[in-house]
Amino acid sequence: MLTEYLSGQIEKLAQRDDLPLHRKLYEALRRAILDGKLASGHRLPASRELAHDLQLSRNTVVAALNQLNVEGLLTSHVGRGTYVSDRPAQKAARRQPPPVSQDTKLSKRGQRILTNFSAEQLEIYPFTSGIVDFSAFPIALWRRLQHKHWRMAYPDMLDYSYSGGHAPLRNAVASYLRVFRNMSIDKEQVIITSGTQQSLELCAQILADLDDTVWIEDPAYWGAVKAFMATGLRLHPVAVDGQGLAPQSLSGAPSPRLIYVTPSHQYPTGVVMSLARRQEILAIARKHKAWVLEDDYDSEFRFSGPSIEAMAALDTDQRVLYMGSFSKVLYPGLKLGYLVVPRGLAAPLKQAHYDLNRPGQIPLQAALAEFIEMGHFSTALRDARHSYAERRRCLLEALKPCLGALAHISGADQGLHLCVNLPVAVDDKGLAQRIGAMGLTVRALSAYCVERKDLRGIVIGYGYAPLAEIQRYGPILAKAISAALARLA
Template sequence: MSPTSDLLAAALAQSSFHPRLSQQRRLYEAAKAAIHQQRLGAGSKLPSSRDLARDLGIARNTVIAAFEQLTAEGYVSSVRGSGTYVADLHAHTASMRGAGGPAGRNAARDARSTGAAGSTGATLDMVESAATVGMQPPRLSRRGRELTRQAAGPRFEIQPFAPGDADFSSFPFKLWQRLQNRVWREARGDLLDYGQSGGHLPLRQAITEYLRLSRSVRVEMEQVMITAGTQQSLDLCAQLLADAGDMAWIENPCYWGARRVFQARELKLHPITVDGDGMALKKNDLATRPRLIYVTPSHHYPTGAVMSLARRRELLDVAVRKDAWILEDDYDSEFRYTGRPLAALQGLDHDDRVLYMGTFSKVLYPGIKVGYLVVPPALIAAFRSALYDLQRPGQLTVQATLAEFIAQGHFTTHIRKIRQTYGARRELLRRMLLQHLPRDVSISSEESGLHLVIELPDHVDDVALAQHIATERLSVKALSTYYLKPPARRGLLVGYAYCTPEQITDHGLRLGALIAAAVRP
């Protein structure tokens, strides 16, 4: 057996391959890895397909197919009458870069920065190393650097008290599966296509009725667009209603996801202070001219403030005078634990200036990725066209299942059940925290949403405190990080939906003690 056959036989004997991977694919992967790792050096001659098949105990056709794949991808080259040889990948990379071009200059710069001139693996190593330690990978755009400067994903890992996370373990899995199986049994071809008309018609009809009855939204079915959630709804609005450099009024503090979308579309952000009555417009705010106004009037995120009727009317009037669009994010209106849900701002709009959006990710489960956007009549054609052209929406079988879930009354039942569950957990968490918190620490009293806000004295560093609490495997968020400009209030966002009563009892006492220790001089 040749040395090359020995090397490939050892690689094939590894147990890391997926059990369903074909023999031909295993041989291809083993050879490719050996070439990348330079265990098969450039110019090395491979055994003939007949000899390698004999040495490895596999069919010759399997070897030929693997060689053909390696040849097609440039890993090896065949010389008629001579054999198959490993290609010089490094020489190919160097010729592609060129000493005088931008890529060549980048390669030289990368080599200098690592102290290894001519090292062709430097750029890939730098990227992998940057990803590992959280550094900024090279060659991103200015916008890309800004968007990835603070990655949101790791901060939102589900742990006890993570704000905004719902307890999707209470989702009626078997019921949903039964409805979904029924949809698949119907074998409707139209549900396998892209959504070309703003979403599955029965779901849009169900949402229309739901919004009319529960949220006092003034809506016809044609105005409802099914999206992949609030982020996509916001992105569509930013693309269709504003240009780069236009101004967007946002709440201060503000939902981080909205900020990211507007930054990605290169909008100029103008933060407006939120007090107990919602967005509070000042003289200097009114001197600017926004194109978009983003608000969470029914339950401000993250403070929980409810926008007063006077402020709502003022905002609608300002939008008309300044020719601006209001983006109303009604992200958790279902979770109001006393009284009826508040009416939407959109229901007061008689000038068609409000675009209303909601999501099913909070009330069902995050991964469903189904939301809705209600647009004014004049925007229906443009938004329907852009939704199809830019997003190619699909998941119509999921939309059909959700339509049945709503139409049969299961959605209302589910909301009623989890509202009672979350309300009880909220009260339990308050009781646990109050056993330790000193008097100069207050807890929000707004009976809605999925988190409490613990307001801290100014001398407490809420960011450092949140990081310290994370070492105890508890996830809370610092209120000050949601602000774009001072004055930033100090506090913690503490979720309660994703905790069982037993966890709240245990972890709530620990959390209260940690906060009390940080507050005491």
């Protein structure tokens, strides 16, 4: 019954070439819920089953279900299935979070975090940057490893974990970084965290005082901006140019305590920091006795050009703290990453991590350590590189018609997103909205700017959309960008 109804609704949207399939399924399910055809508490078939019955890919079904989950119309419980939420109509009416008003009980800091530079609602559509292909994760193997480590979990493994994380995982991370990032480190310098967000907060809490200055890139990764706001630091935005964060423009700038950079693939422009600039920043850090926070979030995916050394590998003064994450190669909900610290900081930062975060999660870390040791991580990485390289090639091909004197791409050599840079006269937020109305999420470059007013562009991810969707919707993106440029004439 449900299958027939959904197929019929999707059929009705057949003319809407601009809507991707997952969006059509989303619309059909949303209608069914709001019209009461699917009542509160109704259990939906599993995504695999639904995909089979509707003859859609599982990715398509998962994308539609995820969006309805985010909007509160569905509720998923691991192992128990997906249900229509209680009173979904009211929830739908509240889809947008209410604006943060001045008379709330939030602290000034809380209001600042929520209103400034706001992170958008999670939208898992083709071209959303920062989202990877979850469907590629070897879930059955992972389940087996997790079961095994839960079965073996001796009481110590259920404690908070004092030593910076499970030793075999720290060892595996250190080996990986010695080989792939040329870093001379040992496992005692590695601290397992719940991802880069936590690594950033830990560094800000322990290495800087309230009102100390952190230099950040402009445009910037909003996650880092929020971590620094939350820890009471003063943000000093530094413009990024074609070589990365550009300190030469900083005569009279406040002395930094921390310098946050994404040198391998600046987020969001994708610019690679030149060697000269890396050395310049290390020299500034030395002069000001500042710490460099190197966020190496997607260096696993390098598609062309020479490989780039981590700043941590160039650092002779023990000034760089290096952050990596398993969010991109595996999946973000795993919530595991690592912080590699200079030897002299290892003991205090492990202690602080224990005191502030009570990390725990050792059985999970043990499963991941075995996943890496048995070579599954390398396999997952190799497959992901191959698959993302194809998607990137296809996206670049599709974007060709809109490129030229007015539009150029940056950041396509690495990572899972690229940026189409546009003239300052283009309303990039309006353009992103028009593209969004077609069910294709992209982000405006100006939305990442902290102070700058001179940047316009569209940030496009190719990690999530399957190749077929990139082939199909890439030209639509290019057309929308060309139309925005034509308006300038």
